[in-house]
Amino acid sequence: MRAGLLVLLMCAVVCSGGFRPVVVVHGLLDGPKQLEKLSGFIKKEHPGTQVTLVHAFDDLASLQPLWKQAEHLSRLLQPLLQRPGGVNLICFSQGGLVCRALLSISPQHNVHTFISLSSPLAGQYGDTDYMKKVFPKYLKETLFHLCYNRLGQKVSVCNYWNDPHHRRSFLQNNHFLPLLNGDEPHNQSAVWRENFLRIRKLVLIGGPDDDVITPWQSSLFGFYDSSEHVVEMKNQEFYRTDAFGLRTLDARGDVSPCVHAGVKHIVWHSNFSVFSSCMEKWLT
Ligand SMILES: *[C@@H]1O[C@H](CO)[C@@H](O)[C@H](O)[C@H]1NC(C)=O
Numbered sequence: 001m002r003a004g005l006l007v008l009l010m011c012a013v014v015c016s017g018g019f020r021p022v023v024v025v026h027g028l029l030d031g032p033k034q035l036e037k038l039s040g041f042i043k044k045e046h047p048g049t050q051v052t053l054v055h056a057f058d059d060l061a062s063l064q065p066l067w068k069q070a071e072h073l074s075r076l077l078q079p080l081l082q083r084p085g086g087v088n089l090i091c092f093s094q095g096g097l098v099c100r101a102l103l104s105i106s107p108q109h110n111v112h113t114f115i116s117l118s119s120p121l122a123g124q125y126g127d128t129d130y131m132k133k134v135f136p137k138y139l140k141e142t143l144f145h146l147c148y149n150r151l152g153q154k155v156s157v158c159n160y161w162n163d164p165h166h167r168r169s170f171l172q173n174n175h176f177l178p179l180l181n182g183d184e185p186h187n188q189s190a191v192w193r194e195n196f197l198r199i200r201k202l203v204l205i206g207g208p209d210d211d212v213i214t215p216w217q218s219s220l221f222g223f224y225d226s227s228e229h230v231v232e233m234k235n236q237e238f239y240r241t242d243a244f245g246l247r248t249l250d251a252r253g254d255v256s257p258c259v260h261a262g263v264k265h266i267v268w269h270s271n272f273s274v275f276s277s278c279m280e281k282w283l284t
């Protein structure tokens with residue numbers, strides 16, 4: 001009895017104060033509701049953790065352009081992001097790109113660990129169920145027509161559509177991913193890089209059975225070359241030139257991939273085995 005009481009008392013001190021708050025950002029065509037299971041895992045394993053499920057750009061509103069989403073979230077979450085003791089971010093799917101943009105444009109953020117949960121970090125090129133929901137009549141070979149212009153760029157999916165056969169148009173007419181990756185130099189590159197590098201740890205989660213992120217290695221910063229062979233992170237131009245800080249982060253030992261087989265895209269956040277093997281230890 002007394003030992004139990006002692007543990008309880010210690011937990012009241014250590015458990016609630018011991019874990020940084022966690023902010024969870026949802027993906028395309030979903031919202032906070034889909035992330036409740038993940039919130040439950042965190043609170044069960046790390047009692048006392050304050051978990052914030054972002055309730056903005058939910059469902060169809062998630063199709064809004066990603067810069068707009070990142071700027072809005074940067075204002076909305078400002079007090080949490082700048083919390084002196086730090087905060088951890090878990091960002092699912094499209095949300096991973098929103099979070100990268102958010103970190104790049106937030107000079108004062110104090111994000112400790114950024115967990116990217118099956119996010120198309122290096123872009124997307126594939127006909128998946130999600131893409132079919134958004135663009136039912138288009139095939140991957142033709143979608144660049146729709147995406148790589150001013151109008152297309154007003155749809156979130158087009159912001160990370162990365163057609164390896166239309167690289168020049170991607171660089172010129174995609175106003176999101178090439179800027180974020182520093183493929184196209186711009187006057188904010190150095191500032192964004194510095195802001196991004198304020199994180200202490202980057203955790204990259206993905207796996208071969210995802211079925212939505214294409215290629216799935218995009219969740220680990222790999223992507224297709226013009227022959228549709230996957231080039232891994234370390235051989236990507238943006239890594240070699242350290243365009244946005246990835247190489248620096250990696251050299252610091254602060255990029256931690258976690259590949260998990262057997263997980264479909266929509267259940268990454270709801271599978272306890274993914275949580276315990278890829279996320280739990282970083283949420284301190
Ligand atoms: C960066 O360039 C854009 C135009 O491309 C300009 O509007 C903006 O003011 C510049 N920002 C800085 C900080 O120089």
Ligand SMILES: *[C@@H]1O[C@H](CO)[C@@H](O)[C@H](O)[C@H]1NC(C)=O
Pocket residue numbers: 260261262263267270271272273274
């Ligand atoms: C979680 O994923 C593993 C594959 O790693 C699978 O075997 C298991 O059945 C999944 N659990 C749930 C609850 O879906």
